[in-house]
Amino acid sequence: EDQVTQxxxxxxxxxxxxxxxxxxxTVSGLRGLFWYRQDPGKGPEFLFTLYSAGEEKEKERxxxxxxxxxxxxxxxxxxxxxxxxxxxxxxxxxxDKIIFGKGTRLHILP
Amino acid sequence: xxxVTQTPRYLIKTRGQQVTLSCSPISGHRSVxxxxxxxxxxxxxxxEYFSETQRNKGNFPGRxxxxxxxxxxSEMNVSTLELGDSALYLCASSPxxxxxxxxxxxxxxxxxx
Numbered sequence: 133e134d135q136v137t138q139x140x141x142x143x144x145x146x147x148x149x150x151x152x153x154x155x156x157x158t159v160s161g162l163r164g165l166f167w168y169r170q171d172p173g174k175g176p177e178f179l180f181t182l183y184s185a186g187e188e189k190e191k192e193r194x195x196x197x198x199x200x201x202x203x204x205x206x207x208x209x210x211x212x213x214x215x216x217x218x219x220x221x222x223x224x225x226x227x228d229k230i231i232f233g234k235g236t237r238l239h240i241l242p
Numbered sequence: 243x244x245x246v247t248q249t250p251r252y253l254i255k256t257r258g259q260q261v262t263l264s265c266s267p268i269s270g271h272r273s274v275x276x277x278x279x280x281x282x283x284x285x286x287x288x289x290e291y292f293s294e295t296q297r298n299k300g301n302f303p304g305r306x307x308x309x310x311x312x313x314x315x316s317e318m319n320v321s322t323l324e325l326g327d328s329a330l331y332l333c334a335s336s337p338x339x340x341x342x343x344x345x346x347x348x349x350x351x352x353x354x355x
Contacts, residue, residue: 166342166344168346173348175246175334175347176285176332178343178344178345227298228290229287229298230287232277232284232286232287234284235284
């Protein structure tokens with residue numbers, strides 16, 4: 133069964149302490165992998181789309197990378213405003229369905 | 243440009259009742275998807291509509307249904323509500339069904355008592 137697994141479930145970092153969030157997937161035929169950010173009480177906000185292994189995308193303190201089996205969201209020198217739940221999702225080729233992981237709750241302490 | 247709007251934002255129902263949720267996509271967007279979000283299961287895909295046709299459906303019982311109108315607005319209906327249907331229901335729109343980036347609304351928080 134196709135799955136998207138995110139780790140860790142929760143992560144607490146000090147401001148300025150860089151780290152990475154992991155998204156591993158088992159999907160036969162990946163059409164795209166997405167990262168979203170979700171703040172409490174709000175809908176997810178799109179961050180990145182990655183299409184093929186080796187691809188990287190950056191936005192401010194965030195950098196997303198993709199391999200054949202997993203994706204990483206690297207957070208460099210995070211600030212308290214980066215605190216949120218980060219969601220990973222994949223769209224599979226055979227039926228275009230999108231499967232979400234359960235997310236990583238990130239808390240940045242000032 | 244106005245974002246995705248969902249109404250109502252909060253809803254309380256009792257078991258056995260039915261409910262209809264509404265979603266207005268971003269102007270010009272023709273694809274609308276619905277998701278259920280719970281703490282235990284995360285975001286789960288319900289269905290996707292494009293040009294008034296259901297294009298995809300997730301693994302939910304037939305009590306969950308939806309439709310899309312000619313102006314791309316969409317509704318989802320849940321009949322015979324169960325306690326387990328309590329969740330945040332999210333709607334997302336995109337310009338087309340093949341467009342990867344989705345824009346989410348704030349969701350409707352449904353509580354079933």
